[in-house]
Amino acid sequence: MANQEKSLIQMYxxxxxxxxxxxxxxxLVGIQQGGSDEFIHHTRVMSRxxxxxxxxxxxxxxxxxxxxxxxxxRNLTRSLTKIRDLDVQIIxxxxxxxxxxxxxxxxxxxxxxxxxxxxxxxxxxxxxRTVEEFMIAKxxxxxxxxxxxxxxxxxxxxxxxxxxxxxxxxIEEGMKNCFSYAPFITxxxxxxxxxxLRIAFKNLRYSxxxxxxxxxxxxxxxxxxxxxxDELGKIHDCDVWLVDLARFGVKELKKIEAFYGQTGxxxxxxxGLDYLIAEIQLTRNDTYNIFIQHWNEQFQRQFxxxxxxxxxxxxxxxxxxxxxxxxxxxD
Numbered sequence: 001m002a003n004q005e006k007s008l009i010q011m012y013x014x015x016x017x018x019x020x021x022x023x024x025x026x027x028l029v030g031i032q033q034g035g036s037d038e039f040i041h042h043t044r045v046m047s048r049x050x051x052x053x054x055x056x057x058x059x060x061x062x063x064x065x066x067x068x069x070x071x072x073x074r075n076l077t078r079s080l081t082k083i084r085d086l087d088v089q090i091i092x093x094x095x096x097x098x099x100x101x102x103x104x105x106x107x108x109x110x111x112x113x114x115x116x117x118x119x120x121x122x123x124x125x126x127x128x129r130t131v132e133e134f135m136i137a138k139x140x141x142x143x144x145x146x147x148x149x150x151x152x153x154x155x156x157x158x159x160x161x162x163x164x165x166x167x168x169x170x171i172e173e174g175m176k177n178c179f180s181y182a183p184f185i186t187x188x189x190x191x192x193x194x195x196x197l198r199i200a201f202k203n204l205r206y207s208x209x210x211x212x213x214x215x216x217x218x219x220x221x222x223x224x225x226x227x228x229x230d231e232l233g234k235i236h237d238c239d240v241w242l243v244d245l246a247r248f249g250v251k252e253l254k255k256i257e258a259f260y261g262q263t264g265x266x267x268x269x270x271x272g273l274d275y276l277i278a279e280i281q282l283t284r285n286d287t288y289n290i291f292i293q294h295w296n297e298q299f300q301r302q303f304x305x306x307x308x309x310x311x312x313x314x315x316x317x318x319x320x321x322x323x324x325x326x327x328x329x330x331d
Contacts, residue, residue, distance in 0.1 A: 015152035044080040052206035079130040108272015164314035167211040174204030198232035231291040238284035
């Protein structure tokens with residue numbers, strides 16, 4: 001029975017990885033062919049989803065290969081994130097410049113845009129080099145081999161107790177992780193904790209996505225998790241910008257002094273930098289208030305309680321110690 005259950009779970013993992021690796025392959029081809037920047041974004045996101053799948057089901061994958069797959073997928077994510085972050089910042093600055101009415105601010109914002117584009121140009125070969133290194137590692141071909149060896153069969157598959165136990169364990173763990181940061185959300189200055197909460201929401205969402213095929217009622221919660229993740233992501237982007245701009249001001253001042261022998265020309269770009277910082281700070285404040293409003297609304301609607309209630313439909317629910325499922329929801 002144990003071997004049969006293991007085979008059924010491996011069959012389910014095969015179905016997940018099959019969809020993921022096929023999509024990843026198509027995006028990697030897009031990068032290699034010089035397609036739009038969205039190929040980089042989609043590759044980065046899918047590499048994260050695949051990492052979540054491998055981490056959750058590591059016990060049902062080739063042990064040594066799974067660790068290597070995670071290593072190469074993590075490198076893929078990390079390298080492409082550098083590029084994607086710059087692309088997003090460049091788009092943000094271009095949009096801002098197009099809307100600035102006071103010409104006094106344009107020179108400073110344009111200087112920031114120039115430096116971002118210069119840095120992005122230095123990454124021009126990074127995307128193709130990253131994809132090439134990933135392909136050489138044969139991670140995708142090895143995952144395809146696992147998928148073929150454990151082909152999903154609709155007529156013989158059914159959710160086992162162990163599979164539902166895995167679902168309950170990881171979703172409950174994700175919920176507890178989210179709530180470990182709940183005491184910190186009332187203070188907008190808790191930058192690190194708000195960022196960690198964003199990551200916790202992302203991981204919880206990925207865990208829920210892994211089991212929505214067999215427990216469709218979970219799907220109704222994904223949009224709300226995504227909303228929390230997006231709002232916290234926007235707050236984090238603002239925090240990164242504010243630190244980045246503070247450093248930028250210092251570096252640019254030194255460059256100007258080295259080139260001109262004085263700091264006077266810095267005054268031409270300073271108004272634009274101050275404007276940019278003020279706009280980003282305002283965006284952060286507004287986004288934080290929206291997040292708190294949504295958090296309170298969903299708490300009143302018993303979002304967390306309703307999510308946890310979905311466990312009742314899982315075959316393994318009655319077999320799991322209730323004490324292990326205690327989710328402390330703060331007032």
